Amino acid sequence: MTELLLATRNAKKLGELRRILDTENVRGIEIIGLDAVVEFPEAPETEPTFEGNALAKARDAAEATGLPSVADDSGLSVDALNGMPGVLSARWSGKHGDDPANLDLVLAQLGDVPDDRRGAAFVCAAALVLPSGVEVVVRGEWRGSLTREPRGANGFGYDPIFLPEGFEVTSAELEPAEKDAMSHRGRALRLLLPQLRRLTED
Amino acid sequence: MTELLLATRNAKKLGELRRILDTENVRGIEIIGLDAVVEFPEAPETEPTFEGNALAKARDAAEATGLPSVADDSGLSVDALNGMPGVLSARWSGKHGDDPANLDLVLAQLGDVPDDRRGAAFVCAAALVLPSGVEVVVRGEWRGSLTREPRGANGFGYDPIFLPEGFEVTSAELEPAEKDAMSHRGRALRLLLPQLRRLTED
Numbered sequence: 001m002t003e004l005l006l007a008t009r010n011a012k013k014l015g016e017l018r019r020i021l022d023t024e025n026v027r028g029i030e031i032i033g034l035d036a037v038v039e040f041p042e043a044p045e046t047e048p049t050f051e052g053n054a055l056a057k058a059r060d061a062a063e064a065t066g067l068p069s070v071a072d073d074s075g076l077s078v079d080a081l082n083g084m085p086g087v088l089s090a091r092w093s094g095k096h097g098d099d100p101a102n103l104d105l106v107l108a109q110l111g112d113v114p115d116d117r118r119g120a121a122f123v124c125a126a127a128l129v130l131p132s133g134v135e136v137v138v139r140g141e142w143r144g145s146l147t148r149e150p151r152g153a154n155g156f157g158y159d160p161i162f163l164p165e166g167f168e169v170t171s172a173e174l175e176p177a178e179k180d181a182m183s184h185r186g187r188a189l190r191l192l193l194p195q196l197r198r199l200t201e202d
Numbered sequence: 203m204t205e206l207l208l209a210t211r212n213a214k215k216l217g218e219l220r221r222i223l224d225t226e227n228v229r230g231i232e233i234i235g236l237d238a239v240v241e242f243p244e245a246p247e248t249e250p251t252f253e254g255n256a257l258a259k260a261r262d263a264a265e266a267t268g269l270p271s272v273a274d275d276s277g278l279s280v281d282a283l284n285g286m287p288g289v290l291s292a293r294w295s296g297k298h299g300d301d302p303a304n305l306d307l308v309l310a311q312l313g314d315v316p317d318d319r320r321g322a323a324f325v326c327a328a329a330l331v332l333p334s335g336v337e338v339v340v341r342g343e344w345r346g347s348l349t350r351e352p353r354g355a356n357g358f359g360y361d362p363i364f365l366p367e368g369f370e371v372t373s374a375e376l377e378p379a380e381k382d383a384m385s386h387r388g389r390a391l392r393l394l395l396p397q398l399r400r401l402t403e404d
Contacts (some may be wrong), residue, residue, distance in 0.1 A: 035293075040254060044314055046314050046315070046316065048282065048319065057389075080250065081284075081286050081290075082283075082284035082285045082286050082288065083284045084283050084284050084286050086284065088283075088311055091310075091311070091313070091314075092311065093307075094306075094310025094311060094313070104296075105295075105296060105307075105313060107368070108291070108293075108296025109290055109294065111296070112247075112248050112293075113247055113248070115246065117250065137232075
């Protein structure tokens with residue numbers, strides 16, 4: 001088995017990548033998370049782009065462990081906010097990781113924005129860094145629009161206010177497997193599959 | 203005297219335009235504010251651009267009064283927030299007109315943004331609409347950067363966290379006359395002077 005580090009402590013993200021590799025018939029890769037790595041230096045996400053943050057995290061992980069490493073950075077890009085909260089999605093209200101405060105603030109900021117200008121996208125950049133020095137960065141997007149009230153209990157972050165294109169329910173009202181199939185993170189990770197397949201061939 | 207309506211109830215803005223006309227030797231124009239107009243329909247500022255809001259306000263004012271009318275829309279454009287708060291500057295925290303809450307939120311959102319990426323600009327769009335149907339929209343900008351703490355008691359809005367380019371003090375620490383000479387609103391209003399001079403010639 002080839003070990004691949006996914007630079008996260010989030011069990012949901014680990015499960016998602018494992019399911020994608022399984023669904024896509026990528027065999028021979030064992031996904032490990034940061035919890036299996038002793039003394040990993042977790043750098044703050046201070047780059048101005050999703051790509052920059054994902055690459056910085058994957059580089060740190062590859063350097064600390066010597067393993068092929070994948071990292072992602074994701075967020076909500078709101079048209080009426082010129083693409084913000086963007087890289088600041090997790091701390092938009094000033095309170096890091098306070099999902100209800102963050103999404104309430106976005107709804108308040110868009111209080112006067114009419115229905116036809118509430119477009120948004122979930123965006124995920126994923127980076128793969130190999131010990132050989134090879135670096136790949138990809139981006140997955142999931143278009144939709146924003147509701148006026150939160151709805152649904154699945155997912156996390158801005159899921160309760162995001163209506164995916166073509167759906168009448170929010171991404172927090174989708175089943176996890178439905179969301180996986182369409183989500184920004186799923187799309188980005190699938191774009192890395194050609195490189196991940198190659199890992200098992202070397 | 204030619205009457206010119208400045209579509210605002212803000213006495214500071216009225217004084218500023220009167221001083222500019224005086225300094226620039228534009229004679230024969232009497233500036234009146236909305237307080238002198240009975241039953242003016244104040245529309246919400248819901249356009250996605252400063253220019254759109256300024257023009258909408260000036261059109262409403264000209265239509266309601268039959269007078270040549272000037273209106274402005276202004277805000278803070280922060281580089282690290284992709285130009286936001288922008289048209290949402292007065293309600294960034296979700297609380298309309300709560301200056302301390304709005305600027306505290308911008309400081310919190312920029313908590314991890316390093317000193318060399320804290321650039322910002324005050325932006326003002328000013329629109330002039332004449333009864334003849336002539337419409338002119340101009341934009342004034344004032345570049346600077348953002349502090350990490352509010353400083354100074356003059357001005358309003360985001361003045362306490364805005365360091366104008368070339369200054370070591372915030373725009374809330376400048377004297378009003380110094381600010382007038384450089385500010386985004388002063389620049390925009392001065393760009394309307396050629397059209398305003400023509401008003402007195404007709």
